[in-house]
Structure formats: C-alpha cells, structure tokens
Amino acid sequence: MSSLRLTIWGCRGSVPTPGPKTVAFGGNTSCVEVGLKDGAVLVLDAGTGIIDLGLDLVDRGVRRLHLLLTHLHLDHLEGLRFFAPLWDERVTLDIWGPPSPMLGLQERIARSFSPPLFPIELRDVPARVTFRDVPREPWRIDGVSLAADLVVHPGPTVGFRLETAGSSFAYLPDHEPALVGIVERSSDWISGAALAEDVDVLFHDAQYFEDEYETRVGWGHSSVSDAVAFRRAVGARRLLLFHHEPQHSDDSLERLEAHAQSIAAPEEPKAELAREGMVIELP
Amino acid sequence: MGSRRQKHLVLILAREFASNLATPTLIADADGTLVFYNEAAEEVVGHSFAESGEIPLDEWTASFSPRDAQGRPLPPERRPARIALDERRAAHERFRITSRDGVDRDVAVTAFPLFAHADEFVGVVAIFWRC
Numbered sequence: 001m002s003s004l005r006l007t008i009w010g011c012r013g014s015v016p017t018p019g020p021k022t023v024a025f026g027g028n029t030s031c032v033e034v035g036l037k038d039g040a041v042l043v044l045d046a047g048t049g050i051i052d053l054g055l056d057l058v059d060r061g062v063r064r065l066h067l068l069l070t071h072l073h074l075d076h077l078e079g080l081r082f083f084a085p086l087w088d089e090r091v092t093l094d095i096w097g098p099p100s101p102m103l104g105l106q107e108r109i110a111r112s113f114s115p116p117l118f119p120i121e122l123r124d125v126p127a128r129v130t131f132r133d134v135p136r137e138p139w140r141i142d143g144v145s146l147a148a149d150l151v152v153h154p155g156p157t158v159g160f161r162l163e164t165a166g167s168s169f170a171y172l173p174d175h176e177p178a179l180v181g182i183v184e185r186s187s188d189w190i191s192g193a194a195l196a197e198d199v200d201v202l203f204h205d206a207q208y209f210e211d212e213y214e215t216r217v218g219w220g221h222s223s224v225s226d227a228v229a230f231r232r233a234v235g236a237r238r239l240l241l242f243h244h245e246p247q248h249s250d251d252s253l254e255r256l257e258a259h260a261q262s263i264a265a266p267e268e269p270k271a272e273l274a275r276e277g278m279v280i281e282l283p
Numbered sequence: 284m285g286s287r288r289q290k291h292l293v294l295i296l297a298r299e300f301a302s303n304l305a306t307p308t309l310i311a312d313a314d315g316t317l318v319f320y321n322e323a324a325e326e327v328v329g330h331s332f333a334e335s336g337e338i339p340l341d342e343w344t345a346s347f348s349p350r351d352a353q354g355r356p357l358p359p360e361r362r363p364a365r366i367a368l369d370e371r372r373a374a375h376e377r378f379r380i381t382s383r384d385g386v387d388r389d390v391a392v393t394a395f396p397l398f399a400h401a402d403e404f405v406g407v408v409a410i411f412w413r414c
Contacts, residue, residue, distance in 0.1 A: 101400050136403070150292035150399070180299040189298065194289035 003164040004144075004282040005035035006201070010049020011274035013174075013207050013221065013243035014075050021249035026276025028052070029075040030173050030243065032203065034162060040142040043067045044160065044171050046080040049276065054084035063090050066141050068134075068148075069097035070173060071157035072108050080109070081118055089126035098148070098156040099133035106131040134158055152176045152191040153220040161195040167282035170196040170236065173243045175205045178226040179218065182233050196234040200282055203274060204230060206241035209256060224260045228271060232264075239271040240280075291405040293397050294318060301408070311340045312406040315368050327390065327413060329382035340364055347380035354379075363394035367407040371396045377414060389414040 010028030017027035029047025036042070041062050043050060046069060057065070065085060070076055085091040097105045106122070109131070113122035122129075134148035148158040151172060159172035170192075177191040187193040196202050206227035208216060213223035222230070224241065231239040241260060244253055253273055260271035290298075294312060298319045301308040307324035311317050317340045325331045328347065335343060341359060349357040357378045359365045366374035373395040381387050394409035 099400060149289060152292065152296070180295050188290050189295055191292060191295055 003037050004162065004167045004169055005033075006169065006280040006282070007033040007035065007053075008049070008274050008276055008278045009033060009053040010045075010047045010079075011173075011242050011244060011276060012047075012075075013205075013245060015246050016048045016075075016078075017246040021251075024250040024275065025244060025253050025273060027246075028276060029078065030070075031079060032171065034144075034169075036142055036144060038142065041065055042141060042144070042162070045070055045076045045173065046078070046083065047075050048079040048082075050079035051082045051084075054079075054082070054086070058084045058088070063088070063092065065091065065093045067093060067095045068146075068160055069095065069105075070159065070171070071098055071153065071155060073155070073174070074112075076174070077109065077112060081113060086125050086127045086129070089128075091127040093127050093129045094132060095129060096132045096134050096148075098150065098158045100156045104131070105133060147195060149192065149195050151195075152179050154218075157220075159192050159195045161199065164282075168199040168201075169282060170199040170202045170204075172196065172202070172204050174220055175230075176218070176220050176222055176226075177230050178222060182226060182229045185233070187233060190230070190233055192230070193234050196230070196236050198235045199237070201238045201240065201280060202231055202234070202236035203240045203242045205243045206256070206260065206271075207243050207245045209259070212245070224256055224271075225263055228260055228264055228268075231271070232268065238269050240274045240278075241271055242274045244273070290318065291399060293399045293405045297397060297406070297408055306410050307412060308408060308410045309364070310406060310408055311364060311368065313368075313404050315340050315365075317343050318406070324411070327382065327388065327411065328380075329384035329386065340368070347382065349378045349380050351378055363392045364407050364409040367394040367396045367409070371398075371404055 009031040012027050012029050028049035030045040031047045031049030032044040034042040110122040138147040145163040147161040151159045153174045162169045172192050204227045205222040206224045207221035208223045210223045257273045297310050301321045305323050307327045309320035320332050363374040363376050375393045377391045379389050390411050391414050392411040394407050397406050399405050
C-alpha cells in the first residue's frame with residue numbers, strides 16, 4: 001500500500017449542493033480521508049462528506065481516529081453530528097483544531113451540539129472524544145509528520161501539511177493568500193507557503209473565477225488564478241482545485257479547470273479539479 | 284517540514300495593514316528584528332525598507348542617533364519599540380533623530396505588542412510621525 005492514500009469524500013465549499021447539476025464533482029462539503037500504510041486513518045475536516053466516510057469506517061471496523069479541523073465554519077463541521085463513529089462507544093476520536101484566543105475547541109464545537117441546533121449535547125456522545133489544539137510545532141500521529149499553521153481566512157483557520165518519508169501533502173481548503181500578496185513576495189511573507197512548499201500534492205481553495213472574486217475579496221477564498229499563482233510560488237508538484245463554489249455546476253467547474261490549465265505555463269503541472277470519490281495514492 | 288521559515292500570520296496581516304496606511308509604521312518580530320516598514324515611514328527615515336532589509340531593530344534605531352530634547356542619547360530602555368518588545372506593553376515617547384538624508388527630525392513614536400494568543404507574543408508594531 002502507498003504511504004498516504006487520500007480519498008476525497010467532499011470538496012464543495014460553503015454549503016452542500018446535492019442535485020443533478022453536481023453529480024460529477026459532488027455536492028458534499030469538505031472532508032478528506034488520509035489512509036496510512038498500517039491501516040490507521042486521519043480525517044481532514046468534517047463537512048457533510050464525513051457522513052458517508054463514517055458509515056464506511058464502521059463497515060471497516062476502524063475504531064481509532066484522528067479528525068483534523070482546519071476551522072469551525074459550518075461547511076467544515078456540519079457533518080460531525082452525523083459521523084457514525086461518534087455514536088459508537090468503542091471508538092476513540094481525537095479532534096484537533098485551531099486554537100482560539102477566546103474559547104477552547106471543545107466549547108466552540110459544543111455550540112453546534114446544543115439546542116436549538118441539535119437535540120443531543122456534545123458531552124453525551126458515546127465515543128471517547130478528546131479535543132486538542134493543534135501544536136505550534138510539527139508533531140506526529142501514527143508515523144506521519146504533521147504541521148499546522150494559521151492562514152488567511154476569517155476567524156482562526158489553519159492549513160495542514162502531512163509528510164511521510166516519501167510523500168508530502170498540503171491541505172488548504174479555505175485560503176485567500178492574495179489578500180496579503182502572492183506574486184513578487186518572498187515566500188516567508190506568503191500565507192501558507194511553508195505548509196505547501198514543494199509538496200507532492202496541494203489541495204487548495206479555488207472557489208471563484210476571477211470576476212466572481214472581484215466582488216468577494218475578503219471572504220476568505222481564492223480565485224482560480226490565485227490558486228495557480230500560489231502553487232507556482234510554493235513549488236507544489238500537483239494542484240487540486242478544491243472548495244468548489246456552490247453555484248458552480250459540473251459544466252461550470254469544467255470551464256474553471258480548463259481556465260486553470262490555460263493560465264499555467266506549458267512546463268507547469270496542469271491543475272485538476274477535486275471530485276468526490278477521487279483517490280490519490282502517494283508512494 | 285518545509286525548510287523555509289514562515290512569518291507568523293499576524294505579522295503578515297500587520298504588514299498588509301501597514302502597507303496600506305499613510306501613517307509611518309514599522310513592524311518587528313518577537314526576536315527584535317525589523318521585518319518591515321511602510322512607504323510613509325520611508326519618508327521620515329530617509330531610505331527605503333528595500334535598502335535596509337531585515338536587521339536588528341536596535342541597530343536600525345541607533346543609526347538615527349535618537350536623542351531627547353536636551354540632546355542626550357535616548358537609551359534603549361526609553362525607546363518605545365524596545366519597551367514593547369521587552370516589557371510587552373504599549374509605550375510612547377518623543378525624541379529627535381537624524382535621518383539618513385542628514386536632516387534632524389522630531390518624531391513621536393507609539394509602539395504596542397502583538398499577541399496571537401495570551402501566551403504567544405509575535406512582535407511589535409510602532410507608529411510614528413513628525414512632531
């Protein structure tokens with residue numbers, strides 16, 4: 001088996017978008033499974049994609065899990081309440097997330113597990129759940145090196161870098177580096193650059209066409225050209241465009257992908273759209 | 284992990300904020316290295332940030348011979364940015380400098396610390412203007 005096996009369970013941004021116009025790329029919000037060589041599983045974000053993943057994990061009998069949350073906007077958290085392993089007392093789940101200057105991770109997540117939003121309190125879920133702020137320095141889980149760093153997005157938000165002896169992967173699903181500059185900046189001044197530097201695969205926010213971005217500056221997301229510029233700046237070897245705009249149909253997304261490929265130089269890797277069910281194996 | 288050293292996001296945001304201000308503003312990191320000053324500050328100090336580059340804040344400040352109203356050298360412990368760095372509190376002072384262009388200028392400086400979290404000090408911002 002490869003050292004990192006990435007499975008996309010959700011790559012839609014902002015709000016789930018089921019329906020006939022989103023069949024090809026999917027309508028579930030952010031969730032990526034990271035399978036490790038020894039069978040261990042890390043999960044990135046708890047958008048609605050985590051619901052189907054949870055059912056699959058139950059079928060596989062996986063009872064030790066780490067969930068890494070980039071931030072707590074609803075599209076990255078709303079699936080957690082319906083994550084089957086959470087309702088299994090045999091499961092041990094560590095939830096990692098960005099520290100906040102104000103409230104702890106557990107207190108912030110508990111808001112979505114309380115009336116009137118939800119009938120069951122977080123403290124009453126059967127699984128053994130531990131809440132952990134992501135460390136400021138790299139750390140290890142099940143043989144994988146992880147790093148988290150704050151990135152430009154409204155509210156405390158981190159991106160992640162995962163690394164094994166042979167592979168590296170960066171996950172920045174909600175990121176607006178153009179707000180503080182990408183082009184003609186030294187990389188230490190580019191948001192998220194250290195996380196994504198020279199990775200084999202970069203999942204990066206590319207929610208908008210350029211004209212859409214012009215009216216949404218500061219909302220925390222990137223245009224497709226900024227995603228391409230960011231990849232170029234950090235030297236990532238492969239770019240997956242992530243966090244699809246909910247108004248974008250499959251046809252629209254295919255145009256976005258074609259546009260991303262048209263603005264890259266011939267020698268650059270061609271950007272690809274993330275799609276639900278996509279599996280990427282890293283050696 | 285990545286070999287490059289990444290500026291803390293708070294410093295990146297502070298730089299973007301400062302670069303859009305008409306108020307002279309500088310930023311130093313938690314180690315006391317001057318990491319940025321804006322175009323408005325360039326007018327006061329008489330040279331560009333591109334020329335100075337990242338250097339220790341004390342070294343940069345000393346190059347302007349800061350002194351009090353009586354012409355006595357202003358010791359580091361009275362320099363607002365140094366106070367903000369060492370004591371992690373806001374500080375304000377008026378003093379005279381000699382800019383790189385050889386012009387004496389009276390300036391007022393207010394500096395304050397930047398905390399990403401209560402226990403995570405990441406640097407200081409100093410704003411200054413001619414008196």
